[in-house]
Amino acid sequence: MYDLAITPESAGWGHSGLRIVELAPGGSHTLATGDAEFLVLPLSGSCTVSVDDKAFSLEGRSGVFDSVTDFAYLPRASEAFLSSASGGRFALPSARTEAVLPPRYGRKEDVPVEARGAGNCARTVNNYCLPGTFDADQLLVCEVLTPGGNWSSYPPHKHDEARVDADGNPVESELEEIYYFEIAEGPQGPGFAYQRVYGTEERPIDVLAEVRSGDAVLVPHGWHGPSVAAPGHDLYYLNVMAGPGQDRAWLICDDPAHGWVRTTWETRS
Numbered sequence: 001m002y003d004l005a006i007t008p009e010s011a012g013w014g015h016s017g018l019r020i021v022e023l024a025p026g027g028s029h030t031l032a033t034g035d036a037e038f039l040v041l042p043l044s045g046s047c048t049v050s051v052d053d054k055a056f057s058l059e060g061r062s063g064v065f066d067s068v069t070d071f072a073y074l075p076r077a078s079e080a081f082l083s084s085a086s087g088g089r090f091a092l093p094s095a096r097t098e099a100v101l102p103p104r105y106g107r108k109e110d111v112p113v114e115a116r117g118a119g120n121c122a123r124t125v126n127n128y129c130l131p132g133t134f135d136a137d138q139l140l141v142c143e144v145l146t147p148g149g150n151w152s153s154y155p156p157h158k159h160d161e162a163r164v165d166a167d168g169n170p171v172e173s174e175l176e177e178i179y180y181f182e183i184a185e186g187p188q189g190p191g192f193a194y195q196r197v198y199g200t201e202e203r204p205i206d207v208l209a210e211v212r213s214g215d216a217v218l219v220p221h222g223w224h225g226p227s228v229a230a231p232g233h234d235l236y237y238l239n240v241m242a243g244p245g246q247d248r249a250w251l252i253c254d255d256p257a258h259g260w261v262r263t264t265w266e267t268r269s
Helices: 259-267
Strands: 005-007 018-025 027-032 038-049 055-062 072-073 079-084 087-097 105-106 112-116 123-129 140-146 162-164 172-176 175-181 193-198 204-213 216-219 225-228 233-244
Touching: 005 216, 018 027, 018 038, 018 079, 018 175, 018 233, 055 072, 072 123, 079 087, 087 175, 123 172, 140 225, 175 193, 175 204, 175 225, 193 216, 204 216, 225 233
Parallel strands: none
Antiparallel strands: 005 018, 018 087, 027 079, 038 055, 038 072, 038 079, 038 087, 072 105, 112 123, 123 140, 140 233, 162 172, 175 216, 175 233, 193 204, 193 225
């Protein structure tokens, strides 16, 4: 049914999930959201989403490297029906929640597009469902496009514990994260990229993964980054995050050994 199915149970954690479904022309899919809130985010193609007596027509896009997309929000404890006249590929990111929010349509014109980094760390971030960009209870979703030869998700950072500073201000949030990858093909065929995840002495983890289109990497904890795009092959990844906090926040902490690189971006382009 799904090309990719990551649930809290399969990941061995408590909150974040992601499913990828491909529909043939004229195809359809029924999704029961259960105890989670979802987005329907077209990766390629368009679809109609029916949920709770509402219907949303998603224009979608031809592919992840072509443009941002519109999307739909699905509440907990609902049943959604997806149909696509021309076919397509759709991401279904999710987060467990106790709240029931109304189903809604997200216009692509309202998606904040952010240029992040500089030089060989430059990338573009499409901020679909984050605090301040789109309302949800626990779910956080963005996507990153990295030119071939560049590093993104850099400097390495983490968000695996809820921490406050000396004045009691939150400085880090606890979030599980999923990276889902697609990589642009070159004239001779498919491309590849690399993803790094490493831990602390107290909570070790050690991942250096070669990734290709359709692959995913889980980040239960630890520093993550860089995401390295091979020269000649642009890199796309979808980030899905959720955690146990009552406040929906994305607060990161840079690896102290590498965070200084941010100061160099002001003088580079």
